[in-house]
Amino acid sequence: MKLPTEEEEKAELTMAPMIDAVFLLLVFFLVATMIRVDRKELETIELPESRSALEVKPDEDQFVINIDADGVLYLEGQDTTLTLLHERLRELAETEPDRSIRLDTDRRSPFHRVVEVLDALQFREFHNVGLRTYHERFDP
C-alpha cells in the first residue's frame, strides 16, 4: 500500500471557490445598492420642475415633509395631521435645530398649504430647508 508522503498532505488553497465567493459578495452589494429606495418619498407626488435647482447628494438624515396634490400632509412618507406636524416641528426645533429639512410637494399642491408649512419652518427657525424638484436627468 502506498502511504501518503508529507508533501501530499500539505493544505492547498483552490482559487475557484474563492473567486466564486468574492463574486457573490460583489453581486450582493450591487443588488443591495440597486434596491435601496428612499422610504421618505411619496410615490403619488409629482414634483414641480425646475431648471435652476442645485443638484445634491441624497441625505438619509433629512427630515422630509410631503404635501400631496390635495394638500394632505405626510411626515417622512407616513400619514400625519397638521397638529402632529406642528408638535413634531416643535420637538425638532428644541432637540435638533440644525436638522436639514426637505419639502416634497406636488406640482398641484395648494400654494397656501406650502406657505403654511414654510412659515411654520421659519417660525421654528429651521435654516436648512430645501424644496425638492424634478429634473428629467435625475428623476427619469
Next chain:
Amino acid sequence: MKHPSKLTPMRVAVIISIVVNLTLLAWFLGSDLRHEKVVVIIEPKPELTEEEKNELERKRRDRPVREDEIERVEEFVEKQKLEEMQKHIDALEETKERMEKLVDHKFEALEDFTPEQMEDFHRAAYEVMNAQLLQLRRDMGDNREVIDRDRENRSWQVQRQLRLDDAPEDMEAYQEFFITATEEAAARLRDNPDSLNEEEKAIMEGFADRAEAVADRARYLQEKFKRLEEEGPRGFFEPGPTLAELAPEDRSDMAASDLHEYAKNIESALFQDFAAHQAVDLLSVTRESIVDVLDATAVSPPPRSDLSEPLSRGEAYHGGIESFQNYHQALETAARETAQMRLAGQGRLRNAEARGGGSDGERARALMEARESATGDNMAEGSRGESAGGRGTHGDGSGAAGMGSGPMADVLDARASEMLQERRDETPTLSGAEVIRNAIPGRRFDSNADRQGWVFLDTWYLIGPWERSPGLGFRRPLPPEIEIDFDSTYPGKVVQGEQMLLRWRFLQSNSIQITPYDSTQNAVYFAFTEVYAEEEMDVLLAFGADDEARLWINDVMVYESVGHQAWRMDQNYTRIHLRRGYNSVLVRLENGPDVTHFSVLLTPP
C-alpha cells in the same frame, strides 16, 4: 515533479491582494450610488419633437387594452390597498375600544341628576333661548323702519308675538310657541317681500334665517331634555354606538367601499364618544350650564368622501382604461382617508386620555379657571380690559395722547404708562398712518433682532363663525377655549338653512388688521397663534377688535371688551409677560352687526 497548485508565499500574497481589492470594490459599489449612478449610467434622453411626442401619446392611448390585463393589475393593486385599509381599521377599532372604556368610566363617575339640578338645566336652556330671542328683537328694533314698512304683510304682527312678555314660562310650552311663531314669521317674510327694496329684503331675510335657526335650536334642546328625563345623562350627551354594534361579523372579505364606509362609521362614533367624554368631564369640573357644556364640546369628524359609486368593482373591470384609472384613484382615496381616520381617532383618544389623566379632569378645571381668572401673571400687572374700562370703553382714538386723559387713562396701569412714556419720544405712537407704515410683521423676539417699535402678529389660524348668543356672550364657552386642535371640525353657524362645518384655516396677512374668513354678523370667531421669546420678557401689547373680544396669553385672559365698537388698533394697551420659548395667543371675537376685525401689536423691550 513539483505540484502546480502548491501554496507559495507569492501565491498567497496575490490571493490576499485580489480578495482585498475585490472587497474594497464591492464596498465602494455598495455605497449610496443613486446620485452618481444615474448621472453616469443614464444619459439624458434625446429631446423629442412635439410631433413625435403627440405620435407617442396617440399610440399609447390607442393601444388596445386587454380586459384580463386590467383585471390582473387591478387585483394586485386592490389587494395591496385592502391590506392597507384593514391595517388602519385594526388600529381604529382598537382606538374606539379604548375610547369606549374612557367614556364608560366617565359616565360611571357621573351620578344621576337630582330634580333640582334638572330644574336648573331647564332654566339654563330657557335662558339661552331668551337671550337669542332678546337679541333678535333688539336687532329688529334697530331696523324698526324696515319692519314698519313691512307691516302690510302682517309679518310684524307675527314678530310681535315673539315678545318675551307674552312667552309662557314653562320650557316646553315656550319652545312650542316659539317654534310655531318663528316659522310662521319666517314663512310670511319670505312669501310677501314685494313691498321691500333689495336691501330691506336682505335684512328681513336675515331675520327670518335667524328666527329659523333659533327655532331649530329650541327643537334640538327640547329633544335633548326629553332624552335626559327618559334616559339620564347618557341620553343627553349621546356617546356614539359601540364597536360591537357597528362591527360586521367578518370584515376580512369586505369590499373596499364597505371597508371605507365602516371606517367612517367608527370615526363618527368615536367623535361622538369624545364629545360626550369631554362634556361630562367639563360638567363635573366647572359650573358651566349643561347647555353651554353641550355647545362647548360639540365636535364633528372631518368630512369624508362618498366613494360607494367610484369603488363599484364591476364597472372598473369592464369600463376600459378610464374606468380603471377612476377605480384606482378611488382606492387611493379610500386608503388615504382610512389612514387619516386612524390618525384623527388616535388624536381624539390622546386628548381624552390627557384630560382624564389628572385627578378627574384636573386639566380642564385648571384651564377653565385660569382662563376666567383675573389673577394670572399677565392680569396682575397688565392693564385689564375688564377692570379698566375695556368693557365697552373707548379711548379717544389718538394713541398716546389719548391715553393720558379720558377713559383710556384708566386702562393703563402705572407700569404700562411708564413704558409708553419711555417710548413716546423714540418710537411711533399708535396714531394711524405712521404706525401702519412702520410696524413690521413678526412673531419672534430675539435679543439680536434689529427690529424696533411695533411688531404686528401677521400669521394666524382662524376658525368660525359660530352663532353668537347675545346676552350670554362670553359666558358660553366654545371648543377652542377648551382645546386647540387644528384637525378638528365643529358644527358652526347656520347660514341660509345650512349648518357650516368649521375647521381651522391658516392666514398670513400683510395688513395689521386681520379679518376672519367667512366674516358675517352675529357670529363668534377664534384666532390662534404663537409668539416666540428668546428670553423671559415684558412687552407692551396693543389690541383692537370690532366688536367684543377676549384675549388670552398662555391660557390666561389678559383683556376683555364688551359692547359694539369699531376697530381701532389702540383700543387697549396691556403689559404682558412672555415666558421663554413659545407663548400661545388666543383671541375670541364676538361680532354684532357688519364686519369684524382685530389686530394685535407688540413692542419688545
